[in-house]
Amino acid sequence: MKSGVPSTSPFRLPSWAIRLARRQPNQIVAASDRMRFVIQLALTNITAQTGGPFGAAVFESHTGRLIAVGINVVEPTNCSLAHAEVVALANAHRTLRQFDLGTPGLPKLELITSCEPCAMCYGAILWSGVRKVVCAARGSDATAIGFDEAPKPKNWVATLEDRGIAVTRDLCRDEAIAVFQRYQQAGGRIYNARKRLT
Amino acid sequence: MKSGVPSTSPFRLPSWAIRLARRQPNQIVAASDRMRFVIQLALTNITAQTGGPFGAAVFESHTGRLIAVGINVVEPTNCSLAHAEVVALANAHRTLRQFDLGTPGLPKLELITSCEPCAMCYGAILWSGVRKVVCAARGSDATAIGFDEAPKPKNWVATLEDRGIAVTRDLCRDEAIAVFQRYQQAGGRIYNARKRLT
Numbered sequence: 001m002k003s004g005v006p007s008t009s010p011f012r013l014p015s016w017a018i019r020l021a022r023r024q025p026n027q028i029v030a031a032s033d034r035m036r037f038v039i040q041l042a043l044t045n046i047t048a049q050t051g052g053p054f055g056a057a058v059f060e061s062h063t064g065r066l067i068a069v070g071i072n073v074v075e076p077t078n079c080s081l082a083h084a085e086v087v088a089l090a091n092a093h094r095t096l097r098q099f100d101l102g103t104p105g106l107p108k109l110e111l112i113t114s115c116e117p118c119a120m121c122y123g124a125i126l127w128s129g130v131r132k133v134v135c136a137a138r139g140s141d142a143t144a145i146g147f148d149e150a151p152k153p154k155n156w157v158a159t160l161e162d163r164g165i166a167v168t169r170d171l172c173r174d175e176a177i178a179v180f181q182r183y184q185q186a187g188g189r190i191y192n193a194r195k196r197l198t
Numbered sequence: 199m200k201s202g203v204p205s206t207s208p209f210r211l212p213s214w215a216i217r218l219a220r221r222q223p224n225q226i227v228a229a230s231d232r233m234r235f236v237i238q239l240a241l242t243n244i245t246a247q248t249g250g251p252f253g254a255a256v257f258e259s260h261t262g263r264l265i266a267v268g269i270n271v272v273e274p275t276n277c278s279l280a281h282a283e284v285v286a287l288a289n290a291h292r293t294l295r296q297f298d299l300g301t302p303g304l305p306k307l308e309l310i311t312s313c314e315p316c317a318m319c320y321g322a323i324l325w326s327g328v329r330k331v332v333c334a335a336r337g338s339d340a341t342a343i344g345f346d347e348a349p350k351p352k353n354w355v356a357t358l359e360d361r362g363i364a365v366t367r368d369l370c371r372d373e374a375i376a377v378f379q380r381y382q383q384a385g386g387r388i389y390n391a392r393k394r395l396t
Contacts, residue, residue: 010208010277079208079291080298080325086279093277100278100389119351120321126348127278127318150324151357153317153349191298 010094011077011087014050017041017069027064034059034112035136035172037066042084042114042179045071046188052147053183056084056113058092058101061132067109068092074191085113085121089128102129102164110134114176115142116169119150125165132166136176145180146190208292209275209285212248215239215267225262232257232310233334233370235264240282240312240377243269244386250345251381254282254311256290256299259330265307266290272389283311283319287326300327300362308332312374313340314367317348323363330364334374343378344388 020041028034034057041055052072059066070088074080088111092101101109110132116139117125125133139149153159157167218239226232232255239253250270257264268286272278286309290299299307308330314337315323323331337347351357355365 074297077291078295078297079288080327081279081284081288081291081322082297090277090279093275093279097276099272099276099280118321118325120318120325123316123318123321123348123350124279127316129278150321151351151353153351155349159349 010090011070011073011079011082013069013071013073013087013091014045014048014076016044016048016050017071020044021066021069024066028059028066029064031112031134031168032172034064035114035134036175038112038114039136039172039175039179041069041071042176043182046179046183046186050076051082052191053179053188054084054113054115056088056111058088058109058111058130061108061110063107065107068095075189081120083118083121084115085111085117086124088113089124089130092128098129100129102131108132114179115139116149117152117156118142119152122152122156122160125160126163131164132168133160134168134171136170136172137180138169138173141173141177141180145184208288209268209271209277209280211267211269211271211285211289212243212246212274214242214246214248215269218242219264219267222264226257226264227262229310229332229366230370232262233312233332234373236310236312237334237370237373237377239267239269240374241380244377244381244384248274249280250389251377251386252282252311252313254286254309256286256307256309256328259306259308261305263305266293273387279318281316281319282313283309283315284322286311287322287328290326296327298327300329306330312377313337314347315350316340317350320350320354320358323358324361329362330366331358332366332369334368334370335378336367336371339371339375339378343382 054072068091115137252270254268266289313335
């Protein structure tokens with residue numbers, strides 16, 4: 001199986017995302033290049049109008065081999081769970097046939113995401129078995145254009161790191177913010193859970 | 199389509215769960231009866247050895263019509279995301295073809311779960327659109343047999359309620375704990391994310 005493209009996905013990806021994953025080199029070595037691929041997923045998702053301005057991918061940490069991709073497909077899949085990180089993790093589980101991506105015998109895996117995880121995705125990362133998370137935009141950058149990230153534990157970074165999941169933030173942050181701004185300027189839909197009652 | 203049984207599921211349910219859902223009456227009126235059905239899902243999941251001791255379901259709040267069921271199928275689906283609540287919510291989205299279960303025009307929906315949500319499921323509930331969550335066991339009851347629930351915001355109940363999601367706890371708690379204890383006594387597998395480093 002070609003890396004990065006699961007045979008079947010619990011969250012169906014648009015065909016452009018599968019083609020884009022297939023066009024990637026076998027290994028993407030530099031962390032910033034991995035992130036730029038993920039930001040390209042986010043950007044193409046909004047220009048193709050297939051979802052929100054978020055992308056993610058799972059890579060082998062050492063080799064840079066692409067294991068799985070994810071984009072926000074909440075609207076086209078009619079599923080509130082289909083955040084980019086959840087989709088990427090679900091596809092990685094499917095591709096590797098492993099519910100623990102940190103199981104002995106697997107290469108160390110990392111999640112690259114164009115935005116810090118929301119409350120749900122923070123929890124999903126904890127259970128997934130990835131050993132590292134690299135984020136571009138801050139959660140506050142997403143809320144700045146109207147998305148609701150919902151409260152995580154205040155010490156969420158320390159919680160991940162205490163459990164052996166390294167966290168890197170702000171890699172290519174400006175490029176990810178630019179995708180958010182483009183989405184906002186294009187009048188992209190901001191769907192939310194319920195607004196906080198005031 | 200028969201209620202409670204999606205035509206296709208992003209997380210495949212074992213056949214016994216589909217049969218059990220089909221055998222339910224069209225409406226389950228009492229909250230405790232809804233919870234007992236969910237605890238029966240959790241119990242059957244361990245006796246059938248198809249996953250962990252957790253069950254959940256989405257109901258129409260007023261009528262008691264069963265919309266979707268979920269059980270923990272992390273191991274058989276090879277997916278760390280496949281907690282009972284996530285599976286039930288994903289199936290509800292699939293059945294109703296709606297990414298917002300609280301959208302105008304839909305009856306109010308509620309999630310009944312045999313255990314309080316973990317960190318991930320707390321976030322998933324926020325995004326789902328359900329208007330109420332009813333829990334049996336406490337998170338601390340799950341950690342008492344070795345499961346890792348991971349830190350949620352300390353005020354997670356208030357966070358849900360502030361966003362219009364009512365929370366009821368401890369309904370049939372002892373019955374849900376009994377399922378946990380049975381799982382533990384049977385030597386059921388306790389899979390975790392990484393243990394907290396000490």
